[in-house]
Amino acid sequence: MADKKTRKGKRDSVIVLCAHSDDQVFGVGGTLAKYAKEGKRIIIIVFSYGEKSHPWLKRKITVKMRVQESHDASEIIGAEKTIFYGVEEGKFKDMIISRMIDQKLRNIFSKYRPSRIFTHSSDDPLPDHRELNQFVLEFCNIIDYKGDVLSFDVWNPFKLGERNLPRIVVDISDTFKLKISALKCFRSQWMSMASLLWSVYYRAIKNGFANHCRYAEVFYKIR
Numbered sequence: 167m168a169d170k171k172t173r174k175g176k177r178d179s180v181i182v183l184c185a186h187s188d189d190q191v192f193g194v195g196g197t198l199a200k201y202a203k204e205g206k207r208i209i210i211i212v213f214s215y216g217e218k219s220h221p222w223l224k225r226k227i228t229v230k231m232r233v234q235e236s237h238d239a240s241e242i243i244g245a246e247k248t249i250f251y252g253v254e255e256g257k258f259k260d261m262i263i264s265r266m267i268d269q270k271l272r273n274i275f276s277k278y279r280p281s282r283i284f285t286h287s288s289d290d291p292l293p294d295h296r297e298l299n300q301f302v303l304e305f306c307n308i309i310d311y312k313g314d315v316l317s318f319d320v321w322n323p324f325k326l327g328e329r330n331l332p333r334i335v336v337d338i339s340d341t342f343k344l345k346i347s348a349l350k351c352f353r354s355q356w357m358s359m360a361s362l363l364w365s366v367y368y369r370a371i372k373n374g375f376a377n378h379c380r381y382a383e384v385f386y387k388i389r
Contacts, residue, residue, distance in 0.1 A: 179207040179278040183285040183302050185258070185294040186216045187236035187250075188352045192362060193318030194284050195243055195345035196338030196370070197383050202244025203341070209278055210240060210248045211271075213262075213298060214255050231354050239348040243341075249274070258297040268305055280313055284385065287317040295320065299388075306389055315389035319369075320362070332387040335373065339380040342370055 180201050182190045190198065190210050198208050215229040233250060240248045251270070253261045262268070285302040286295035299317065306315055316334055338345065349359065349366070373382035 179280040181209045181280040181283045187232045191348045192320045196341045197336040199243040199341035199344040208245040213251050213253045235352045239351040242348040282314045316385035317388045334385045335377045336383050337379040342381040
């Protein structure tokens, strides 16, 4: 399929800003795979390595494992680049400032000029997810970002806080299997898979039924 072009002749870009290396696949994997097939450039930015998921292992071993899993998943869904910022879990607010993440993002946005970005929802129960949501919104206000900012869920099978915002529905019937295959790359996260995989199927089927397709992902426009 031919690449979708912007008015300037460049490929359309989509950026995902997530806290952990599997969040992007849980929340928006089917949509990313669909966009990649349409010719869009998919850039994934993961703020932490998630090294605390295996406290009994040396940090460098866990980091290497989780980075490799994420790159394997990105290859399946067709992401062009996956970037890690190495922010420590539980210290997002302070380390985002100390590592000057805002400047790094300015460079990324200047290079790729995304038409749409995805990030965590404001009512996600995990503090790192909520803090990233807040940072992304503040950053977009500062740079006066003109594209869509959409939220996705990871740990929320039932939407509450943002349910009255405009919704974006994406039919992922043709890419849902790629999403599941990408999730299986995160072998080190088998406990999360066991607790979340049912909700992946549940939401995809429920959203698909409500929107007259087999599987769908739903996002909320937060800016």
